[in-house]
Amino acid sequence: MTSAAGAAPQPLAGPARSSEATPIRRRLPLWRRNPSLVLGSLLIALIVGASLIGPLLMPYDPDAQDLLHTLQGPTVNHLLGTDSLGRDILSRMLSAGRVDLQIGFFCVSFPFVIGSLLGCLAGYYGGLLDTIIMRVIDIVVAFPFFVLILAIVAMLGPGLVNLYIAVGLVSWISYARIVRGEMLVARQSEFVLAAKVIGYHDARIIARHLLPNVITPAIVFSMSDFVLDIALGASLSFFGLGVQPPTPEWGLMVSDGRVFLTTNWWIATFPGLAIVLVGVAFSLFGDGLADALRPPS
Amino acid sequence: MNRLPYVGKRLLQMIPVLIGITIVTFLVVRLIPGNPALVMLGPKKATPENIAAINHHLGLDRPLPVQYLVFLGNLVHGDLGSSFFFQESVLQLVWEKVPATLFLLLYATVLSVLLMLPMGLLAALNKDRLPDQVIRATFLFGLGMPSFWLGLVLILALSVNLHLFPVSGYGTNPPDQIWHLFLPALTIAISLAPILVRSLRNSLIDTLRLDHVLMARAKGLRERRVLVRHVMRNALISTVTILGINIGFLIGSTVVIENIFAVPGLGYLMLTAISTRDYPIVQGLTLIFALLVIAVNLLTDITYSLLDPRVTYD
Numbered sequence: 001m002t003s004a005a006g007a008a009p010q011p012l013a014g015p016a017r018s019s020e021a022t023p024i025r026r027r028l029p030l031w032r033r034n035p036s037l038v039l040g041s042l043l044i045a046l047i048v049g050a051s052l053i054g055p056l057l058m059p060y061d062p063d064a065q066d067l068l069h070t071l072q073g074p075t076v077n078h079l080l081g082t083d084s085l086g087r088d089i090l091s092r093m094l095s096a097g098r099v100d101l102q103i104g105f106f107c108v109s110f111p112f113v114i115g116s117l118l119g120c121l122a123g124y125y126g127g128l129l130d131t132i133i134m135r136v137i138d139i140v141v142a143f144p145f146f147v148l149i150l151a152i153v154a155m156l157g158p159g160l161v162n163l164y165i166a167v168g169l170v171s172w173i174s175y176a177r178i179v180r181g182e183m184l185v186a187r188q189s190e191f192v193l194a195a196k197v198i199g200y201h202d203a204r205i206i207a208r209h210l211l212p213n214v215i216t217p218a219i220v221f222s223m224s225d226f227v228l229d230i231a232l233g234a235s236l237s238f239f240g241l242g243v244q245p246p247t248p249e250w251g252l253m254v255s256d257g258r259v260f261l262t263t264n265w266w267i268a269t270f271p272g273l274a275i276v277l278v279g280v281a282f283s284l285f286g287d288g289l290a291d292a293l294r295p296p297s
Numbered sequence: 298m299n300r301l302p303y304v305g306k307r308l309l310q311m312i313p314v315l316i317g318i319t320i321v322t323f324l325v326v327r328l329i330p331g332n333p334a335l336v337m338l339g340p341k342k343a344t345p346e347n348i349a350a351i352n353h354h355l356g357l358d359r360p361l362p363v364q365y366l367v368f369l370g371n372l373v374h375g376d377l378g379s380s381f382f383f384q385e386s387v388l389q390l391v392w393e394k395v396p397a398t399l400f401l402l403l404y405a406t407v408l409s410v411l412l413m414l415p416m417g418l419l420a421a422l423n424k425d426r427l428p429d430q431v432i433r434a435t436f437l438f439g440l441g442m443p444s445f446w447l448g449l450v451l452i453l454a455l456s457v458n459l460h461l462f463p464v465s466g467y468g469t470n471p472p473d474q475i476w477h478l479f480l481p482a483l484t485i486a487i488s489l490a491p492i493l494v495r496s497l498r499n500s501l502i503d504t505l506r507l508d509h510v511l512m513a514r515a516k517g518l519r520e521r522r523v524l525v526r527h528v529m530r531n532a533l534i535s536t537v538t539i540l541g542i543n544i545g546f547l548i549g550s551t552v553v554i555e556n557i558f559a560v561p562g563l564g565y566l567m568l569t570a571i572s573t574r575d576y577p578i579v580q581g582l583t584l585i586f587a588l589l590v591i592a593v594n595l596l597t598d599i600t601y602s603l604l605d606p607r608v609t610y611d
Contacts, residue, residue: 135313135317136317138313138314138317139314139317139318139320139321140321141545142314142317142318142587142590142591143318143321143545143583143586143587143590144544144545144546144548144549144552144586144587144590145545145546145549146545146546146548146549146550146552146553147548147549147552147567147582147583147586147587148321148583150552150567150568150571151322151325151579151580151582151583152325152328154570154571154576154579155325155326155328155329155576155579156328156329156330157330224440227440227441230441231441231442231443231444234443234445234446235443235444235445235553238443238445239556239568240572241571251443251445254443254445254446254449258449261449261452261453261457262453262457265453268446268449269450269453272442272443272446272449272450275441275442275443275446276438276441276442276446277441278441279438279440279441279442280437280438280440280441282441283437283440283441284437
């Protein structure tokens with residue numbers, strides 16, 4: 001009973017589709033075997049490349065105002081038009097890419113580390129620690145994800161750091177649940193028994209022997225979580241609680257264009273499409289990853 | 298069959314979670330950095346007397362456990378505190394906004410089901426063939442689509458360009474409200490659809506593989522009858538479960554969409570309260586939303602146990 005976060009880690013394809021390791025399948029080139037993975041990787045490379053290199057190539061300073069050329073539609077000079085202050089939308093979108101990808105990265109990495117660690121400990125040791133962690137998870141999932149984030153950010157104040165804190169406080173539960181579930185199964189394995197017999201410490205058994213076996217589903221989930229967090233960051237910025245102007249951010253740009261929706265549609269439309277593109281790229285990649293990492297049956 | 302013991306056990310099981318969410322909502326306000334009274338009053342009105350008065354009003358001058366017990370005691374009496382901005386009790390303000398939100402939630406759920414059942418069935422029956430791939434490709438675009446942007450695009454296309462629906466508002470009588478809330482509900486339904494259709498598709502594919510479906514087909518039943526009598530009942534159970542799992546997401550979308558379409562509901566109140574730093578309202582609403590999720594989950598479980606009599610408490 002969690003938000004979309006809980007429902008997400010299912011592969012787009014049904015169980016065991018393109019990864020079935022039949023001899024014929026194995027001989028196919030990767031793009032035939034796993035088109036999602038290839039297409040997703042290419043799109044991600046394109047997006048990351050555009051955000052890193054784009055700002056160096058872009059024709060205008062993203063913050064430069066040009067009050068003589070405000071609210072212009074797409075032209076040769078301004079490929080995606082200009083906003084109400086005459087700023088070039090393409091330049092701002094490229095510059096915003098860095099901000100949005102950074103939001104996705106931090107919103108995923110902190111909860112990933114905290115959640116996986118707690119999930120490992122809860123699943124491995126069980127007992128009181130497990131009970132406490134699971135009770136806390138039960139309580140946190142009772143809140144709608146967006147509402148709880150909104151409430152925490154409302155108290156801490158707007159801004160990116162506070163968004164990261166809020167997401168860190170809430171999002172770890174998904175990772176903890178996934179990793180704990182895997183851990184419960186993996187700790188019964190004979191190689192764990194063998195490692196114990198040899199006399200390895202728990203820390204070594206968890207880190208070296210169990211972690212590689214339990215982390216895969218969490219990695220797959222982190223891709224859909226990334227998509228969710230980019231949309232979350234954009235939504236909070238849209239409502240004035242995330243990135244603050246004049247820093248370009250896609251959600252904020254949509255918010256700027258909202259007033260001009262009826263007359264100058266491009267201002268709000270293009271930054272929104274950028275968010276959609278990132279979503280498609282990471283969803284494809286996540287599905288492909290799920291397929292590729294699924295153990296051969 | 299008597300479901301009462303099951304319902305009773307589910308209710309008992311909820312008590313620790315209920316206590317937990319009161320603790321979380323109590324603590325959320327303590328996240329305000331520095332002195333909450335100072336933040337609430339702003340620099341102009343923040344005289345020492347005012348700060349002391351606010352601290353006393355909020356009970357902040359007492360130890361934390363005592364504050365929590367007072368908070369809990371007030372809750373039991375239905376007292377969620379009072380709004381700074383509106384000078385009214387939070388419960389009263391919330392109560393006025395509940396109908397719009399519940400109506401929108403219900404409306405969006407109905408549209409979601411109307412959208413997901415045929416799509417999920419079509420995709421599952423044609424697994425890996427063209428219709429399935431088209432549906433999956435379409436919803437791939439929906440996964441990362443922020444609902445606020447989708448709402449704006451729908452406004453642009455259907456309200457501004459085609460003049461089919463109003464841009465915003467709530468309407469005055471039920472038919473008018475159904476018309477006014479169509480676009481907001483549709484936006485929520487579309488943003489939920491990728492998750493719902495995907496889950497339903499996978500669950501239907503599993504159902505279609507089951508022996509009883511094979512049996513129904515083997516004894517020569519028409520495909521329509523197999524689908525309606527043998528597959529749809531299972532699909533209905535999955536639908537209820539999938540909707541229940543995603544209720545938190547549904548409520549989150551409602552908060553966003555109410556603000557895009559100016560629907561006077563709880564989500565609209567929440568963002569208004571955030572912008573005016575009306576912390577008691579934010580706190581009260583956080584609690585109310587969590588209670589809503591718990592209530593829906595309980596309803597889901599009960600519906601589920603009615604649809605599938607094998608379900609028992611374990």
